Amino acid sequence: MGYVGHHGIAERFAVECVGTALFTFLSLSAMGNHLLPRTKGHAMGFAWVAVAFGAALGINVAAFAPISDCFNPGVVVGRAMAGNVDWMDVPVLCFAEFLGAFVGAVMAWLHLSPHFRTKPYAPTLQPKGYFFERQDEIRMEALQMASYSSDPVAWRQRNAFQNTMQEVKRYLEDGPVTAAHNMKNRRRNSVQIGEINRRHCIDPDFKDAKQESQLKRLERGNSIVVADLKRYLERLEELERARQVALNAPLPDKKEHQADNVALLESDGMQEHVKIEDLAIMADQNIKLSVFATRPALYAPWWNLGCEISASALLVFFSVTFTRHFDAQMVEAGTVVPQIFGMKGFYSAILLFGIMVGLGGPTGPAMSASRDLSPRLVHYLFPIPGKGRSEWEYAWVPVVGNFVGGGVAGMVWLAFARLSPT
Incomplete structure (x- = not known):
């Protein structure tokens, strides 16, 4: 028409x-x-x-x-x-x-x-007050919208198709799962893992092939998001340890160790600051x-x-x-x-x-x-x-x-x- x-x-x-x-x-x-x-x-x-x-x-x-x-x-x-x-x-x-x-x-x-x-x-x-902080900070909601990622672009390009094919292969091998099967896997991941550990403590030579295969299949099903979350939590733990070290630094009267501690903290802090600066630049570019x-x-x-x-x-x-x-x-x-x-x-x-x-x-x-x-x-x-x-x-x-x-x-x-x- x-x-x-x-x-x-x-x-x-x-x-x-x-x-x-x-x-x-x-x-x-x-x-x-x-x-x-x-x-x-x-x-x-x-x-x-x-x-x-x-x-x-x-x-x-x-x-x-x-x-x-x-x-x-x-x-x-x-x-x-x-x-x-x-x-x-x-x-x-x-x-x-x-x-x-x-x-x-x-x-x-x-x-x-x-x-x-x-x-x-x-x-x-x-630690600083809110009104003394710079307001150029990008909040987490904005980073999520920008799909912020610290992975190198070349790595993501190289592994994108490979990861996609692995997901397809995993689906074809395991097949679609029902809600009941999904809950069964969750129970297996909580109760039976504890049972395996308990029986292994009693008998170190104990091996259950079926349960080991189930655990391996669960491990294969772990999402990359879980790995990212683990890395993020580890990162937070490192930052918290660094903060505790800074807070627990020797008092000025302990002059015999103060110079060494200050030099160590300055070195670690500078490396940490450089890493955070690099990530901040990457986030800014993504935004x-x-x-x-x-x-x-x-x-x-x-x-x-x-x-x-x-x-x-x-x-x-x-x-x-x-x-x-x-x-x-x-x-x-x-x-x-x-x-x-x-x-x-x-x-x-x-x-x-x-x-x-x-x-x-x-x-x-x-x-x-x-x-x-x-x-x-x-x-x-x-x-x-x-x-x-x-x-x-x-x-x-x-x-x-x-x-x-x-x-x-x-x-x-x-x-x-x-x-x-x-």
Whole structure:
């Protein structure tokens, strides 16, 4: 069927460019408000970021729906498959969205420019009052949103596919587990381990092959998150020991040992401070990149791609459904009804909020090739104090996921349309 409106491609190009720029500007500013130090909304929470994204989309849809309201390359592809957009117009509209996202990212960069100049903050071991602490500190909620990781990028790249295949192999070997089986494993992990230790104390030569195999399977099932938690707790213990050493240092009257202790503490403290400074710089780089581009919570590209495809497909499917539904109401009314556009914007905002909160845990998610690629390019090109890598090795995931998700949503919508032509 194709496009049946009365607006030319030039008008729709301009609207898609302006609408995408405004959406990108509002959404990236919300990200910066949450992530960057010394902002009024620092660490305000993932849910509020999702609210801001939904509001940014809903306002633009309500304002520009009479002309064009895709603002997403995946939505353009999905609507083209559903017959709402001519295939000849797809490259033009997609280019408008990439251009608009670039302009919106530049606007966000200018808006947040002073907060990009904050210096990485490394907390010290000396107790200080809150009002004497530097306020450039990045809170844990912001680090979680930025997917902070101290692992080297090369290590994550090298092991991402290997870890994914190991997860698949473990699933194929052990098979899906029921809730009862899961509780059985938990009981085995608590009671039977104690029983094995007790019987081993009585008989040192005791070996139970079945229970040993069960324990090995449990060990294989340990998540990398558990290992990270252990390392984090060990790190806290080291810091606590260092603090106790500093507090229990000899008094000034014990001058014969004071010089040695001070030199030892200064050496250990300097090494500790250097390590914390390095981690603070890495966290600062993660934060600044996350304002512009998505970073997965766990770097597993193929799994991340699946998450992006599912989120994009859900967004595009309902976007096409809303468009068809409200267009039918317009045809039935025989005139332009502003309330219809307002309701479409409201439903679009609720949809994006729900997808971000429900499916946004693993990757963010981008759900738009233009929303990730163009701002990532701004991060790469524009001067940002202390910025790190733009992580181009991950940039293909949101782009491919968005276009594939749009195609999948279009095919699913066509299948439903054939089942119910009305």
